[in-house]
Amino acid sequence: MRSLSEIETAVKRASKATGFSWGVSEEVGKSVRQLELFGLEGIKNLNKYYKDKTTKKFEDLNLISEKNVASSEPYCPIILGISFLDQIKSLENLKTINFKNIAYPILFLSFLSRASEISGKKIHARFDQNEILLNLNVNIFSSFLNQEFPEFANEIEIKFVNNQDNFTETEWNSLYKLAENTFVEESESLKQGAAGAGLTDND
Amino acid sequence: MKVELRDPNTIMKLSRLGSFHQSKLSFLRSFLSEFKDWDYKRDLFNLDQNGFGEAVYSFKKKSRVYSLVCFANEIKDEERSDRVIATKWDSAFTLHDGIPSSDDIKRLKNEVPKQEVGRLSFKELTLSRANKSVRVFNHVVESLSEGNQPDLDLLSKVGYLYRTTAVYGSGKFGLADRFRIKNREEINGPFRLEMMLVYLVRQFTFDQVNHVAHYKNPKKAVKLDEQICKNLGIGNSTGLGMAPFIVNHPTLLNNWILSRETALKKIREIKVVKNKDSELFIDCVKKSLKNITSWNTDSEYQQIKIKALLKDVEKFINYIENNFDFKIKYAFNEIYLWLEKNSCEECIEYIVSIMMEPYNNIIKPLVANMSSDEDKYFNIPANRTTKELMDIIETRYSSILKINFDQKENYQNFWFISKNKEEPRLADRFEEHGSELEQPLAIARDVKKLYEKLLSEKNDSTIAQFLSANSELRHVVRRAFIIEKFPYSEIQDNTIGKSIVPIDMLRLKLSFFGALKFDPRSDKWLRICMFQGAPLPSELKNHDEQWVYKTIN
Numbered sequence: 001m002r003s004l005s006e007i008e009t010a011v012k013r014a015s016k017a018t019g020f021s022w023g024v025s026e027e028v029g030k031s032v033r034q035l036e037l038f039g040l041e042g043i044k045n046l047n048k049y050y051k052d053k054t055t056k057k058f059e060d061l062n063l064i065s066e067k068n069v070a071s072s073e074p075y076c077p078i079i080l081g082i083s084f085l086d087q088i089k090s091l092e093n094l095k096t097i098n099f100k101n102i103a104y105p106i107l108f109l110s111f112l113s114r115a116s117e118i119s120g121k122k123i124h125a126r127f128d129q130n131e132i133l134l135n136l137n138v139n140i141f142s143s144f145l146n147q148e149f150p151e152f153a154n155e156i157e158i159k160f161v162n163n164q165d166n167f168t169e170t171e172w173n174s175l176y177k178l179a180e181n182t183f184v185e186e187s188e189s190l191k192q193g194a195a196g197a198g199l200t201d202n203d
Numbered sequence: 204m205k206v207e208l209r210d211p212n213t214i215m216k217l218s219r220l221g222s223f224h225q226s227k228l229s230f231l232r233s234f235l236s237e238f239k240d241w242d243y244k245r246d247l248f249n250l251d252q253n254g255f256g257e258a259v260y261s262f263k264k265k266s267r268v269y270s271l272v273c274f275a276n277e278i279k280d281e282e283r284s285d286r287v288i289a290t291k292w293d294s295a296f297t298l299h300d301g302i303p304s305s306d307d308i309k310r311l312k313n314e315v316p317k318q319e320v321g322r323l324s325f326k327e328l329t330l331s332r333a334n335k336s337v338r339v340f341n342h343v344v345e346s347l348s349e350g351n352q353p354d355l356d357l358l359s360k361v362g363y364l365y366r367t368t369a370v371y372g373s374g375k376f377g378l379a380d381r382f383r384i385k386n387r388e389e390i391n392g393p394f395r396l397e398m399m400l401v402y403l404v405r406q407f408t409f410d411q412v413n414h415v416a417h418y419k420n421p422k423k424a425v426k427l428d429e430q431i432c433k434n435l436g437i438g439n440s441t442g443l444g445m446a447p448f449i450v451n452h453p454t455l456l457n458n459w460i461l462s463r464e465t466a467l468k469k470i471r472e473i474k475v476v477k478n479k480d481s482e483l484f485i486d487c488v489k490k491s492l493k494n495i496t497s498w499n500t501d502s503e504y505q506q507i508k509i510k511a512l513l514k515d516v517e518k519f520i521n522y523i524e525n526n527f528d529f530k531i532k533y534a535f536n537e538i539y540l541w542l543e544k545n546s547c548e549e550c551i552e553y554i555v556s557i558m559m560e561p562y563n564n565i566i567k568p569l570v571a572n573m574s575s576d577e578d579k580y581f582n583i584p585a586n587r588t589t590k591e592l593m594d595i596i597e598t599r600y601s602s603i604l605k606i607n608f609d610q611k612e613n614y615q616n617f618w619f620i621s622k623n624k625e626e627p628r629l630a631d632r633f634e635e636h637g638s639e640l641e642q643p644l645a646i647a648r649d650v651k652k653l654y655e656k657l658l659s660e661k662n663d664s665t666i667a668q669f670l671s672a673n674s675e676l677r678h679v680v681r682r683a684f685i686i687e688k689f690p691y692s693e694i695q696d697n698t699i700g701k702s703i704v705p706i707d708m709l710r711l712k713l714s715f716f717g718a719l720k721f722d723p724r725s726d727k728w729l730r731i732c733m734f735q736g737a738p739l740p741s742e743l744k745n746h747d748e749q750w751v752y753k754t755i756n
Contacts, residue, residue, distance in 0.1 A: 001324065004382070005374025013620075022643040023670075023677020030581060062671035086585035086667035118582055 008033040011046060018050050020078065027082055031110035038113075038140050040106060041149060048151065049077065049104040058103055064091060067098045074103040074152055081111025085118070092119045097158040102127075105153040112158065113137045122161040127153040133161075204533055206471040208464045208690075212602045215460070215695040221707025222508070222548040225751065226556035227563075228462055229717030231733055232751070233570045234398035235743065237389055238262055243740035245410065246302075250275060252418035254411045257308060260403045267389070269328070269396070270299045271403035272308060274316050275411060283334050285368045285440040292318070292332035294365065294407070298400045300326050300379065318369070319624075323377040329400045330378060333365040333408075336438065340364050340412060343427060347416035350423040352431060359434075360499055362720065362732040364408040366438025370397045385574075393455065393573050394716065405437045405734050429739060434754050436735030439718070442728040446708040447618065447627045450644050450694065453682060454575040457689035459715050462569040463555075464691065469565045470558050471536040480561035481529035483749070487560045488520060490752040491553075494719060497754075502723040504704070508549050515550035560749055580688065583681050589669050590662035592683055596654045599686045602695050603647040604654060612701040618644040629705055629727065645699045649679040719751070 012029035016022055028046070035042030058076035061068055062083050068075075080102060084091065091097060102108055105127050116123040117137035125132045127150070133141040165172070186194070213219060225232070241262040250256035258273040275294045282291045295316040299307065307326065314321035318332050339353075339361045346353040372394070374380040390396055409432045417424045449456050495513045500506060522541065531537060535558055542551045559566050596604070608614055617638040621628050632638040643649070653676045660669060670677055686692050697703065706723050713721065718731035736754030738746035747753065 001377060003325070003374030003377055004380045006377070021675040021677055023679075023681060024674055026581075026678060026681070030578070083667075083671065086583065086670055089586035114582070 004033050004037055007036050007043065011043070014046075014050065015078075018053060024078065024082060027085070027111075028078055028107075031081065031107070031114060034113060034137065035106065035110045040109070040140065042106070042110065045104050045106045045149060045151075049107060052103070063087075064097065066094050066096070068100070070099075070101040074101040075099065075108075077102055077104045077107035077111075081108045084108075085111050085115050088115045088118050091115075092121065092160050095159070099156040099158075100154065102153050102156055104151055105156065106149040108156075109134070109140065113140055119160065121163060124159045124161050126155075126157040128155055204472060204474070204536070206468045206536060208461075208468050211599075211690045211693075212695050214464065215691060215693060216602075217694060217696040217698075217704065217707040219548050219552070220694065220711040221704065222552045223463075223711055223714035224553045224556045225714055225717040225719060226463065226466075227559040227566045227748075228459075228466065228570060228573070229715055230392060230394045230573075231398045231402070231717030231737070232748075233392050233573075234395050234402065235737065235746065236567075236570075236748070237392065237395065238399065239743045239746060240264065241389075241743075243743065245406075246270065248410065248414070250411065250414055252415070253277065254415040257312065258407055258410070259303065259308075260406060261302070262399065262403075264389070267387070268301050269399060270301065270303055271400060271407070272297050272299050272303055272311050272315065273404070273407050274312060276316055280337070283337070285334060285366065286442075289368065290320075292316070292368070293335045294404075294411075295332040296330070296400060296404055296407075297323060297327045298329040298396055298403075300328050300384070319376060321376065325377075325379045325383060327378050328384065328396045329370060329372040330376060331367050331370040331397075331400055331404065333367040333404060333437070335365055336361050336363060343412050344416045344419060347413065347427060348420035348424045350420075350425050352425070352428050355431070358431065359497055361438070362735050363405075363436050363438040364412055365404065366440055366730065367401060367404065368440050369444070370400060370439075372397050391574060392570055393459070398716070401437050401439075401733055402737070403740075405435070405737075406740055408437070409435075409739075433739055433742075434736055436719070436732040436737070439713075439731050439733060440724075440728065441709050441713060441731065443627050443629060443705055443709075445712050446629075446705050447642065447644055449708055449712055450646060450698065452575070452577065453685050453692035454577050454580050454689050457692035458573050458575050460691035461689075462573050466559050466562070466565055466569055467539070467555050470562060471533065471539055473535060474532050476529050476534045477561075478529075481534065483561045484557060485520075485523060487557045487749055487752045488516065488523070488554065490749075491557065492516065492520075493754065494752065498720045500720075500722040502729075504726070505721060505723050508547075511547045512549040512553060515546040516553065519546065519550065519554060557752075560752075563748075580685050581681070583666060583670070583677070584684055585665060585667035585670065587666050587684075588662065589657050589660045589664045589666065592666060592669075592680065593654070593657050593662075595683050595687045596650060596657070599683070599690065599693070600647075600650050600654075600695070603650055603697075606647055606651065606697050606700075608648050608651055613697060614645070614648055614699050615701040616699045616703060617641040618699070629703075643678050646679065646682060646693060647697045648699060649676065650683070652676065653679045653683070717751075 008029040011032045012025045015025035015028040032042035032046055057073045059070045059073045060079040061075050064083050064087055112123050112125055113134045114137050116134040122136060123134040125134060130143060135141060241264045244261050246261050247257060247259035255275050255277050259270050261268050261270040273294060273296050278291045278293060295318060297311055297315045314323060323330060339357060342357055343353045372378060384390060409427055413426045495509060495516065498509050542554055606613055615631055616629050617632045619628055619637050619640055619642055656673055656676060666680060670680060705727050706729050709729060710721055713731055718733055719735055720732045721729055723729040736750050738750060
């Protein structure tokens with residue numbers, strides 16, 4: 001088994017060899033390492049993308065807006081991912097961000113995962129029919145576990161999920177009530193003596 | 204009194220970093236302190252009469268066990284090479300996480316001797332190999348087998364029976380990634396498991412030499428005297444492989460240097476130095492003279508440095524004994540100021556290291572700060588402005604900005620990775636091919652390039668905007684935001700100039716390892732000795748913390 005450190009170093013060097021700058025290659029190394037850590041096929045897709053890159057053209061998107069449509073060639077997932085990371089502070093104010101036509105979206109996903117950590121918000125991504133939740137770069141929740149990740153995504157929608165509970169107030173209260181069963185009802189003498197601090201702080 | 208931390212523009216120059224010495228902060232010493240209460244055991248010693256076979260040594264505490272698995276092999280003299288291009292070694296080692304099963308040993312026997320072309324698993328933590336100093340090893344075997352102890356003069360000249368030629372960790376060749384073990388308290392210090400491997404290898408070398416001598420002449424053979432063992436270490440040959448490490452791990456480098464600088468600052472701020480502390484300090488300085496006089500090297504470069512060091516340390520001892528009173532306030536501050544005025548860099552850093560000896564209360568907490576969670580500082584704050592970036596560069600890289608990179612001699616060299624061994628190398632860009640594949644280690648040149656580019660930018664552009672048009676400078680933009688928070692994260696010197704002495708970079712790292720007796724064999728590689736004078740595993744529990752200044756060699 002390859003260690004993550006080997007993966008990161010090899011990806012960084014390979015990315016440089018395909019023409020990216022060292023700084024960008026460092027980002028790709030970090031991102032693919034993260035994909036592999038989460039059990040997603042980072043190396044496999046990066047390999048395919050770098051092979052495609054020798055014969056096909058991909059569009060670089062440097063400035064992301066609410067709606068982004070690739071002109072003729074699909075977006076390069078790496079430049080797109082880095083732009084997303086770099087512009088995260090302004091992008092997180094947008095309600096929804098849409099992209100049309102991204103190559104190897106799984107590679108873009110790894111940057112989104114890191115963006116989720118930087119912004120401190122979960123990111124909900126929809127790649128055509130597939131839904132993915134990027135959870136602060138701690139994990140990626142998706143229905144892709146046993147499926148091939150598509151090489152192209154036509155419609156991509158990104159939403160930042162506001163920090164909020166996954167449960168209702170009623171569900172919380174019900175659980176909390178159960179937790180209260182570990183507490184002791186205080187008698188008068190316990191009220192007087194068990195707290196440690198004085199009953200008045202006016203002395 | 205408040206003493207300022209020393210200026211990174213002085214301390215992070217290569218000549219100063221190349222004058223660093225081991226100290227109480229060094230990793231091999233902090234390893235010994237951490238593991239002194241662990242149970243040491245030789246679990247397996249299955250060598251034939253020539254000393255070839257397997258052995259296992261372990262450290263254990265509660266349910267945690269670390270086991271060194273050793274494989275000693277027969278090699279021909281002509282196969283023995285310390286260079287990284289070697290493919291066979293006298294012995295090969297791995298540190299296994301836990302107790303290795305017989306299946307593990309079988310698997311490791313097939314992989315460990317192959318080193319870089321073998322595959323390890325997440326159950327292995329470090330990997331290394333070593334060659335005998337044949338002259339010394341054979342002499343010791345001969346002497347012991349005849350019932351005599353070896354010639355101490357010869358041992359003193361070399362200082363070890365074996366020297367390692369590489370020690371790998373952190374995910375190399377399939378070894379466990381650091382993240383798998385980083386939360387273990389006992390290894391909360393850099394290179395602790397690498398130090399453990401080397402320390403246990405040292406014991407293996409003693410056991411092997413005794414074993415071979417015994418089988419050579421079972422009736423007459425004696426064991427190598429423990430005091431002699433103690434004064435032998437493990438040699439190490441180090442080439443350029445180490446140099447890029449300190450460039451590639453800026454926050455880690457900062458934490459090492461910052462710990463050293465903080466220690467010095469706190470010691471200089473001590474108002475009243477206790478008698479016992481000044482006595483310990485003076486005692487260590489005096490006893491350390493032996494380390495200088497027994498420091499052998501053929502390198503003229505190093506000989507000049509050693510000569511200057513000896514002269515200055517003697518001058519310092521004379522000053523301390525005849526013109527100095529430790530009863531004055533802030534005595535160590537006075538000493539430091541005197542050193543700055545009267546000593547060479549080598550001596551300043553030598554005495555700074557010894558100043559730490561009496562102060563466990565200062566040093567111990569600092570040792571805990573010498574690792575780094577590097578990923579935490581990887582992301583570029585791309586919402587900040589180019590004006591802010593300019594300010595950082597002007598403040599933190601002021602001496603680098605003075606270098607003129609239009610002059611050929613200032614960009615004469617380039618760093619590259621050799622295809623044959625995947626190891627870093629340095630070459631003259633005007634004499635050799637390959638500079639188009641240069642590694643991103645010319646930080647000074649690239650920072651200057653970044654600065655010049657920024658001069659033509661609008662002050663209120665964001666870093667994101669700047670990077671979208673200047674992707675080739677991304678690696679140094681990242682570094683600039685790192686140095687903003689970590690002032691000692693960058694070498695404040697030119698790493699590609701004609702006059703670069705790469706061994707300065709190696710020595711910086713090796714001094715933090717705790718190496719002694721740097722012996723440059725060229726400007727690109729050197730030999731050192733580790734653990735010379737260190738307690739044997741059986742003595743670890745109550746060992747003398749100042750052992751490093753009390754060797755007899």
